[in-house]
Structures are given as structure tokens and as C-alpha cells.
Amino acid sequence: MADLRNNFVGIKSPNPFWLASAPPTDKAYNVERAFKAGWGGVVWKTLGSEGPPVVNVNGPRYGAIWGADRRLLGLNNIELITDRPLQVNLQEMKQVKMNWPDRALIASIMVPCVEEEWKAILPLVEETGADGIELNFGCPHGMSERGMGAAVGQVPEYIEMVVRWCKQYTRMPVITKLTPNITDIRKPARAAKAGGTDAVSLINTINSIVSVDLDSFAPSPTVDGKGTHGGYCGPAVKPIALNMVAEIARDPETYGLPISGIGGVTTWRDAAEFLALGAGNVQVCTAAMTYGFKIVQEMISGLSDWMDEKGHRTLDDITGRAVPNVTDWQYLNLNYVAKAHIDQDACIKCGRCHIACEDTSHQAITHLVNGVRHFEVKEEECVGCNLCVNVCPVENCITMVPLAAGALDQRTGRTVDPTYANWTTHPNNPVAQRQAAE
Amino acid sequence: MGRLAPGITSGRLSAADYDANFSDLHPPLDKHEALVASDRCYFCHDAPCMTACPTSIDIPLFIRQISTSNPLGAARTIFDQNILGGMCARVCPTETLCEQACVRNTAEERPVEIGRLQRYATDTAMERGVQFYKRAASTGKKVAVVGAGPAGLAAAHRLAMHGHDVVIFEAREKSGGLNEYGIATYKSTGDFAQDEVNYILSIGGIEVRHGQKLGRDFTLAHLEGQYDAIFLGIGLAGVNGLGVEGEDLAGVEDAVEFIAGLRQARDKASVAVGRSVVVLGGGMTAIDAAVQAKLLGAEEVTIAYRRGKENMNASEFEQDLAASKGVTIRHWLQPKRVLGEGGKATAIELEYTALTANGLAGTGETVTIRADQVLKAIGQTFRVEGLGALEMKGGRIAIDAEGRTSHPKVWAGGDCVKLGEDLTVTSVAQGRDAAESINRALAGAARSAA
Ligand SMILES: Cc1cc2nc3c(=O)[nH]c(=O)nc-3n(C[C@H](O)[C@H](O)[C@H](O)COP(=O)(O)OP(=O)(O)OC[C@H]3O[C@@H](n4cnc5c(N)ncnc54)[C@H](O)[C@@H]3O)c2cc1C
Ligand SMILES: Cc1cc2nc3c(=O)[nH]c(=O)nc-3n(C[C@H](O)[C@H](O)[C@H](O)COP(=O)(O)O)c2cc1C
Ligand code: SF4
Numbered sequence: 070m071a072d073l074r075n076n077f078v079g080i081k082s083p084n085p086f087w088l089a090s091a092p093p094t095d096k097a098y099n100v101e102r103a104f105k106a107g108w109g110g111v112v113w114k115t116l117g118s119e120g121p122p123v124v125n126v127n128g129p130r131y132g133a134i135w136g137a138d139r140r141l142l143g144l145n146n147i148e149l150i151t152d153r154p155l156q157v158n159l160q161e162m163k164q165v166k167m168n169w170p171d172r173a174l175i176a177s178i179m180v181p182c183v184e185e186e187w188k189a190i191l192p193l194v195e196e197t198g199a200d201g202i203e204l205n206f207g208c209p210h211g212m213s214e215r216g217m218g219a220a221v222g223q224v225p226e227y228i229e230m231v232v233r234w235c236k237q238y239t240r241m242p243v244i245t246k247l248t249p250n251i252t253d254i255r256k257p258a259r260a261a262k263a264g265g266t267d268a269v270s271l272i273n274t275i276n277s278i279v280s281v282d283l284d285s286f287a288p289s290p291t292v293d294g295k296g297t298h299g300g301y302c303g304p305a306v307k308p309i310a311l312n313m314v315a316e317i318a319r320d321p322e323t324y325g326l327p328i329s330g331i332g333g334v335t336t337w338r339d340a341a342e343f344l345a346l347g348a349g350n351v352q353v354c355t356a357a358m359t360y361g362f363k364i365v366q367e368m369i370s371g372l373s374d375w376m377d378e379k380g381h382r383t384l385d386d387i388t389g390r391a392v393p394n395v396t397d398w399q400y401l402n403l404n405y406v407a408k409a410h411i412d413q414d415a416c417i418k419c420g421r422c423h424i425a426c427e428d429t430s431h432q433a434i435t436h437l438v439n440g441v442r443h444f445e446v447k448e449e450e451c452v453g454c455n456l457c458v459n460v461c462p463v464e465n466c467i468t469m470v471p472l473a474a475g476a477l478d479q480r481t482g483r484t485v486d487p488t489y490a491n492w493t494t495h496p497n498n499p500v501a502q503r504q505a506a507e
Numbered sequence: 508m509g510r511l512a513p514g515i516t517s518g519r520l521s522a523a524d525y526d527a528n529f530s531d532l533h534p535p536l537d538k539h540e541a542l543v544a545s546d547r548c549y550f551c552h553d554a555p556c557m558t559a560c561p562t563s564i565d566i567p568l569f570i571r572q573i574s575t576s577n578p579l580g581a582a583r584t585i586f587d588q589n590i591l592g593g594m595c596a597r598v599c600p601t602e603t604l605c606e607q608a609c610v611r612n613t614a615e616e617r618p619v620e621i622g623r624l625q626r627y628a629t630d631t632a633m634e635r636g637v638q639f640y641k642r643a644a645s646t647g648k649k650v651a652v653v654g655a656g657p658a659g660l661a662a663a664h665r666l667a668m669h670g671h672d673v674v675i676f677e678a679r680e681k682s683g684g685l686n687e688y689g690i691a692t693y694k695s696t697g698d699f700a701q702d703e704v705n706y707i708l709s710i711g712g713i714e715v716r717h718g719q720k721l722g723r724d725f726t727l728a729h730l731e732g733q734y735d736a737i738f739l740g741i742g743l744a745g746v747n748g749l750g751v752e753g754e755d756l757a758g759v760e761d762a763v764e765f766i767a768g769l770r771q772a773r774d775k776a777s778v779a780v781g782r783s784v785v786v787l788g789g790g791m792t793a794i795d796a797a798v799q800a801k802l803l804g805a806e807e808v809t810i811a812y813r814r815g816k817e818n819m820n821a822s823e824f825e826q827d828l829a830a831s832k833g834v835t836i837r838h839w840l841q842p843k844r845v846l847g848e849g850g851k852a853t854a855i856e857l858e859y860t861a862l863t864a865n866g867l868a869g870t871g872e873t874v875t876i877r878a879d880q881v882l883k884a885i886g887q888t889f890r891v892e893g894l895g896a897l898e899m900k901g902g903r904i905a906i907d908a909e910g911r912t913s914h915p916k917v918w919a920g921g922d923c924v925k926l927g928e929d930l931t932v933t934s935v936a937q938g939r940d941a942a943e944s945i946n947r948a949l950a951g952a953a954r955s956a957a
Contacts, residue, residue: 420551421551
């Protein structure tokens with residue numbers, strides 16, 4: 070049996086599946102249920118300063134997009150941080166941590182960018198017995214209008230400053246949660262590292278309008294005729310999150326900085342992908358909000374079974390394994406040639422590969438052969454782009470088959486060169502030519 | 508008297524049983540079900556389902572329109588090709604047409620529910636009374652359509668759309684043809700056939716004259732003088748006889764007549780049915796008659812067909828339906844004579860058959876089955892007077908690919924011609940195409956006259 074125990078910057082949990090700071094972790098009732106269901110840890114719903122709590126809208130706060138059969142693909146929200154008094158949250162956190170000593174309990178915090186504010190709240194949190202803190206520099210709506218959340222996360226100098234205060238005023242490990250609403254995710258990660266953070270977690274939600282009500286002409290969710298941009302999350306954001314995690318994992322300046330991967334994790338497979346790209350564990354919000362806490366059972370058994378099958382014993386065997394294989398476009402091997410291949414036994418003859426290639430790509434798939442409906446790749450036209458694979462409704466019906474070195478590429482009329490050669494040395498690259506001439 | 512009363516009698520069941528038995532075979536999809544079902548369509552390129560549909564409805568497009576909550580757009584896509592799309596959605600043997608061609612059969616042996624989705628879209632438009640077509644400016648041309656069945660209605664609608672003035676001559680008291688008098692009750696429930704006729708006619712420019720029978724009340728020659736073009740959609744008026752002893756006994760009936768009576772009865776409890784019914788034939792009519800006899804409360808219903816299962820015209824689905832309703836299907840049996848008592852049928856003697864070098868032949872061995880009602884469903888024939896010298900082919904009116912007959916002013920389509928299967932949808936396609944051909948001819952005539 071694979072060992073799923075997780076040690077993230079010294080915080081121990083029985084598995085790498087944490088619930089992200091969000092409604093599922095808003096109060097003891099939910100968190101107790103989550104731990105009973107098997108979650109390894111929770112990041113408590115973000116705490117604010119002492120005093121009157123924030124208020125939420127009293128109308129709808131979520132919007133969504135759906136795929137086939139109304140499967141939820143993307144969720145958007147305009148919720149703020151916890152709207153319950155700080156003391157209530159702190160008492161509940163303390164009680165829950167006492168009840169579940171083996172689980173990770175992290176406090177998410179967002180207070181104004183003033184040293185005194187951070188200095189004031191940190192001891193209160195520490196007193197609960199929480200295992201660590203997460204700095205919410207990500208919330209993209211509402212709080213950011215008040216100079217917090219993403220408004221801090223978008224200014225690396227502020228990040229560094231706040232992280233430094235936290236490292237100064239608490240002994241608890243500090244996880245800095247980053248906003249994706251920024252052009253280059255490496256900048257805030259580097260700033261957090263410079264401030265002394267123990268880890269980063271990402272992504273928080275993405276600025277978004279999920280839909281417009283075409284009767285009222287207002288964005289949804291609509292509150293009394295008006296809408297605002299909200300934070301986008303769920304399966305749809307996973308690709309963006311994976312890339313951002315990988316960017317930080319392979320940046321020489323932040324290489325080795327522990328990462329808690331967040332964004333669209335819905336199955337064990339998603340989690341494994343985050344781990345492979347450098348995450349030490351993952352956090353989940355939307356999947357739990359869609360299906361309830363029980364999904365963690367699938368995640369645990371799926372990850373464990375896959376690890377057993379592949380012979381990975383611990384999470385360390387996986388974390389970061391794909392990082393060396395993430396590179397820049399310019400270093401991709403241009404001598405590698407692959408062609409699409411259609412398994413005729415699996416083909417159901419829907420013709421989507423043909424029309425996609427015919428209308429929008431390289432006219433490389435037949436439609437009729439000798440007057441009969443038949444879909445086959447014309448190797449002399451196929452550029453190996455993979456579009457047909459992606460539009461085919463049957464898994465593994467179309468596959469990309471690499472040409473062996475020395476084989477003839479019927480499209481170019483050239484034999485496949487066994488050597489690796491990339492754009493940096495390509496004759497069509499003006500920069501490469503200039504360098505060669507010098 | 509109840510369920511087991513001997514002879515042919517009505518009221519075998521309770522009111523609740525009749526209601527249940529004659530409700531929709533495939534109930535309509537609600538919006539949620541339609542969305543789920545439409546999600547399964549792959550939006551195939553050059554979709555095989557579309558090729559398989561005799562009216563070539565753009566199926567992937569209309570299903571996509573349903574999936575984007577645009578059922579009216581979907582209905583328009585359907586009606587553009589098939590103005591009887593509502594009836595076809597109910598009666599088409601989709602298992603041998605569009606749904607058989609669906610690539611999902613290859614993928615997971617379960618096609619997209621094209622028929623039910625088509626019904627969802629067309630029902631939506633018809634229930635809301637949305638009309639998609641307006642008449643073009645009047646051409647001043649007059650076209651006579653004989654027969655108000657699917658072929659005639661499809662032709663009339665298309666002709667009216669092109670601005671021609673249409674008069675339909677219909678022998679019966681109601682329009683709709685077999686939609687009204689023949690289709691199984693559980694396929695087209697309520698008064699859908701008449702609702703559809705009204706929906707089609709509301710385009711305007713179509714006058715229907717009921718009780719007008721070609722060959723009795725007028726001839727083709729009469730019409731020729733008064734109309735610029737004529738379309739014949741008169742179906743198959745005749746029924747094949749058995750030609751065996753006892754055929755004239757009370758209780759021996761045409762299956763088509765039996766079904767027509769049932770279709771016209773407001774209260775199914777008033778329809779008489781035998782306790783033991785034998786249906787002769789192997790097509791859709793035989794299945795429909797047998798199933799409905801069973802649903803009316805007959806204790807035992809047997810279909811006797813003179814060839815094997817694989818030769819039956821009724822689809823596998825229809826045969827299974829009959830079996831599931833408790834109908835027994837027996838093969839390789841042909842009628843020898845009907846036995847009776849006091850002028851009423853009591854049993855039928857059937858002879859076993861086999862394929863010989865000279866084709867199908869009786870073996871001499873017989874079996875006798877109890878039967879107080881014998882329904883003949885051994886084929887309909889084309890029978891009509893007053894056609895003059897119109898050229899025939901295979902016992903029906905000869906036409907070319909666009910529906911032109913040997914007479915330059917006369918077109919024909921539907922069951923009365925020998926082209927394609929005898930189906931509602933085929934008749935619609937032929938009526939529509941003939942109307943287009945007529946329109947081209949009339950436009951050409953107008954041009955050369957100018
Ligand atoms: C019992 C039964 C069940 C069937 N079930 C199905 C089914 O489930 N699905 C399917 O697709 N098909 C089915 N069919 C076949 C389908 O009903 C026919 O193919 C279709 O109705 C033919 O259309 P039509 O317009 O050519 O003829 P018809 O529907 O027969 O209409 C002909 C019209 O012309 C009129 N007419 C006839 N002679 C004259 C005349 N001399 N003068 C004036 N008017 C005349 C008739 O009264 C009738 O209104 C079934 C047929 C039968 C008999
Ligand atoms: C309704 C809602 C409220 C959220 N509130 C917070 C919050 O208070 N603090 C925080 O750090 N992140 C918050 N998030 C962001 C999530 O923690 C998480 O980063 C994001 O949803 C991406 O993960 P997912 O794709 O698994 O949902 C919230 C998300 C949602 C949907
Ligand atoms: S064949 Fe089936 S799946 Fe393909 S477009 Fe037609 S209905 Fe859809």
C-alpha cells in the first residue's frame with residue numbers, strides 16, 4: 070500500500086488532500102464533517118480583523134458554466150471572507166483541532182496592510198493550536214476594492230512586506246496564497262520567498278463574468294439588476310493553475326519552494342498532476358462544493374491505487390517528477406515527427422476528425438474512400454497537430470504515432486533525423502543565424 | 508360480460524385499463540430529458556442519420572438547437588424538410604431509419620433518441636401555435652391535390668407556400684389519410700392527426716373538399732380542364748383477399764378496417780374485439796392490429812405469417828413490442844380455411860409452409876387455432892377508378908424521380924406509387940418533392956407564356 074502521509078512544511082496530515090479556504094471550511098460543523106469523511110486537512114475560511122465582520126450580499130453569490138449533461142465545469146463567486154465574528158471562528162478552530170489532532174488545520178488570514186493589524190491577529194490564531202497560517206492575497210472581488218486580497222497579491226513589494234511581518238510575529242509556518250490575476254506569477258512567488266515564506270499556495274480564483282442574463286442584460290449572479298466580476302474556479306481553471314504551479318516550480322529563483330496546488334482539483338488524477346508539477350499537496354474547494362465531502366474517498370483510493378500500480382511508495386516519489394520535462398517552446402525538438410493514426414475498429418464514423426481537419430487545419434483526413442464513408446489519415450498532409458485526437462469522441466481511437474528515426478516523412482519528403490535540434494539553431498531563426506555568423 | 512366473454516364483444520376491460528393501454532407508447536420528453544438526450548449527439552459531419560431520413564432533416568442541427576434551449580429553431584429546421592415532422596416523430600420506425608444510422612450504435616449500442624427529440628421540438632412549436640411559413644405572393648395558378656394523406660398534405664403545403672391556390676379532393680370525411688385512420692393509437696394519441704392537419708392548413712391558400720372521390724364524383728379528365736397541375740396522393744384503397752373458404756363468415760375482417768374503427772372510436776370501450784383473435788400477415792399492419800386487439804382485451808392473439816421471422820416486414824422492434832404485449836407470432840403458416848358456426852367464425856385452419864424449388868408451398872400438414880375474429884393484414888393494393896390512361900408500374904402509378912407521371916399535368920406520390928417504402932415519412936418526402944417539381948413546371952410555363 071502506498072504511503073499517502075503528507076508532510077508539508079512540517080505540517081502533518083494523513084493524506085495530501087486539504088480543503089481550501091472557502092465555504093466548506095467556514096465553521097466547525099462543516100470541518101467536523103469533512104474530517105469524518107477523510108480529508109487530510111483544512112484551511113479555515115479566511116479570518117478578518119477583530120470588530121464588526123464583513124457582510125455578504127443577500128442575493129445569489131454563485132454563477133456557473135456547465136458541460137454536457139449539466140456537469141459543472143466552472144464556478145464563480147462574489148463571496149467575501151468569513152462573515153462571522155473572529156472570536157467565534159477562533160473558538161471553533163481550537164475545539165476542532167483538539168478533536169482532530171492528526172489533521173492539518175491552517176488559518177487563512179486577511180487583514181489590512183498595516184503592521185499593527187497583523188501583529189494583533191497572529192497571537193490570537195497561534196493560541197488556537199492551528200498548524201500554520203495562509204495569507205490570503207488572492208480574493209479578487211470586494212476585499213480587493215478595500216486594498217486587501219488580490220490588491221496586495223498584485224504588488225510584489227506588499228507581499229514581501231506582509232510575509233516578513235508574519236515571519237517576525239509568529240512561529241507558525243507561513244503559506245502565501247497567490248492570485249492568478251497577474252501577468253507573471255513568478256514575481257509574487259519570488260517576493261513571498263524574499264519575505265521568508267515557508268510555502269506558496271495557488272491559485273486563488275480568477276476574475277470572471279460567467280454569463281449575462283439576456284432578459285435583464287445583467288451579468289450573473291445578478292443582485293437586484295446588477296452584477297460584478299467574481300472569482301472563477303472549478304475544473305475549468307485547472308490548466309491555468311497547473312501552468313502557474315509549473316512556472317514557480319521551474320523558476321531558478323523559487324526552485325524548491327514548497328507549493329500547495331489549488332485550482333480545479335476534482336479527482337485523484339488532477340491531484341497527481343499537481344504533485345507531478347511540483348506541488349507538495351493539493352487543496353480543493355469547488356469539487357467538494359459540487360459533490361460533497363465524500364469525493365475525497367475517490368481521491369484517496371485513486372491516488373493510492375495508481376501509486377501501487379506504478380510502484381511509487383511515498384508522495385515524495387511523485388512531487389516534481391514532471392518539472393524537468395516542462396521547458397520553453399524554443400527547446401522543443403523540431404526533428405520529432407508524429408502522425409495521427411485512426412484505429413478503424415474503434416472508429417464510430419462520426420466524421421468529426423475529418424471536418425475539423427478539413428475546415429480548420431490541414432485537409433489530412435479522408436471522408437469517403439471509393440465512395441464509402443471512411444476516415445483515414447493522409448500521412449502526406451498530416452502535420453501531427455493532434456486536433457483530431459482532441460475532437461474524437463472515442464478515447465484512444467486516434468493516437469499520435471511518432472515516426473522512427475530514418476523513416477520517411479511523406480509530407481516533407483525528408484527522412485526523420487535522429488538528432489535533437491530546436492529553434493535556437495534552426496536556419497529559419499534570424500537570431501540563430503546572426504549568432505552563427507558572429 | 509368482462510374479459511373472457513366469448514365472441515366479438517366490447518367492454519372487456521375497465522375504463523382505467525383502456526386509458527393505460529391506449530396512452531403514448533413513447534411519452535413525450537420534458538425539457539430536462541430533452542436536454543440530457545440532446546447532449547448525446549456528436550454533431551457528426553455529413554451525419555449518417557440525416558442520410559437515413561427519407562426527408563433529409565438536418566438532425567444534428569436541430570438537436571444542437573434543442574441543446575441550446577432553442578426548440579422553436581429546432582422545429583423550424585425539422586419543418587423546413589418535413590411539415591409532418593410531428594407525426595413522423597411519433598410513427599417513423601426510427602430503429603430502421605435515422606436511429607439505426609446513429610454512430611452511437613457503434614459506440615455504445617444506444618442511439619441518440621432522435622424521434623423523441625423531434626417530437627419535443629415539433630410539439631413545442633405546435634403547442635405554442637408558432638407558424639414558420641407564409642404564402643408567397645399569389646401566382647394565380649391552381650393545383651388540385653387528390654387525397655389528404657401525408658403525401659397530399661405535404662404537397663399542398665409546399666404548393667401553398669409557393670403561392671399557388673390549392674384544392675384538396677378527399678374521399679373521406681376527415682383529412683389525414685392513414686394518420687387519421689391507420690396509425691396505431693398508442694403512437695398517435697388524442698386528436699393529434701387532426702391538430703396537425705389544422706396546423707398545416709393554417710398556412711392558408713388550401714381548400715379541402717371532403718366526400719369527393721376520384722372515380723365516383725369526378726375523373727382526372729375533369730380536373731385537367733380546371734387546374735394547372737394535379738397531384739395524386741390517394742394511397743392504397745384496396746385490401747388483398749384471402750381467397751379461401753369461410754372468408755365471408757362474420758368475424759373475418761380487414762385489419763385496416765378494424766384499426767380505422769378503433770381509431771375513430773372516442774371511447775375504446777365501445778370497440779368490439781374477439782376473445783381469440785388470429786391476425787394474418789407479417790407487416791406493420793399485422794403487428795398494429797394484433798397489439799391493439801390485445802390492448803382491447805382479447806385473451807389470445809396470434810399472428811400467423813406464411814414465411815420466416817427474417818422475412819417479416821415488421822421491424823425487430825415491432826415484433827418485440829408485440830411479444831411484450833402478449834401476442835404470439837407463428838411463422839411458416841398460411842390460411843387454408845376459416846371454420847364457423849351459425850355464420851360466425853370459430854376457428855381457422857392453417858397449413859404449414861416451406862420453401863421449395865418452386866418457391867413457397869404448403870406441406871399439407873395443418874393446424875387449427877380457435878378464432879372468433881380473423882384480421883386480414885396480407886397487404887393493401889392500389890385500386891382506383893377514373894385515372895384514364897395513366898401509365899402504371901408494378902400495380903401502382905408510374906413516376907420518375909421528381910414524381911411526374913406519364914401525363915404532363917399530373918404528379919403522384921405516397922403509397923400509390925412504387926418508390927421507396929410505404930411509410931408516412933416517405934410519402935411526405937414524395938409529396939414535397941412533387942410540389943417542388945410542379946412549382947418549377949408552373950414557373951417555367953409562366954416564363955414561356957410571358
Ligand atoms: C395499419 C397501418 C399502420 C401503419 N403504421 C405506420 C407507422 O407506424 N409508421 C409509418 O411510417 N407508416 C405506417 N403506415 C404506412 C403509412 O400510413 C402510409 O405509408 C402513409 O399513410 C401513406 O400516405 P399517403 O398519403 O400516400 O396515403 P394515405 O395515408 O393512405 O392517404 C390517402 C388519402 O387519399 C384518400 N383517397 C384514397 N382514394 C381516393 C380517391 N379515389 N379520391 C379521393 N381521395 C382518395 C384517402 O381517403 C386518404 O385520405 C401504416 C399503414 C397502415 C395501413
Ligand atoms: C465561494 C468561494 C469562496 C471563497 N472564499 C475564499 C476565502 O475566503 N479565502 C481564500 O483564500 N480563498 C477563497 N476561495 C478560493 C478557494 O479557496 C480556491 O482557491 C479556489 O476556489 C480554487 O480552487 P477550486 O478550483 O478547487 O475551487 C473561495 C472560493 C469560493 C468558490
Ligand atoms: S448520427 Fe447520431 S450522433 Fe451523429 S449527428 Fe446524427 S444523431 Fe447525432
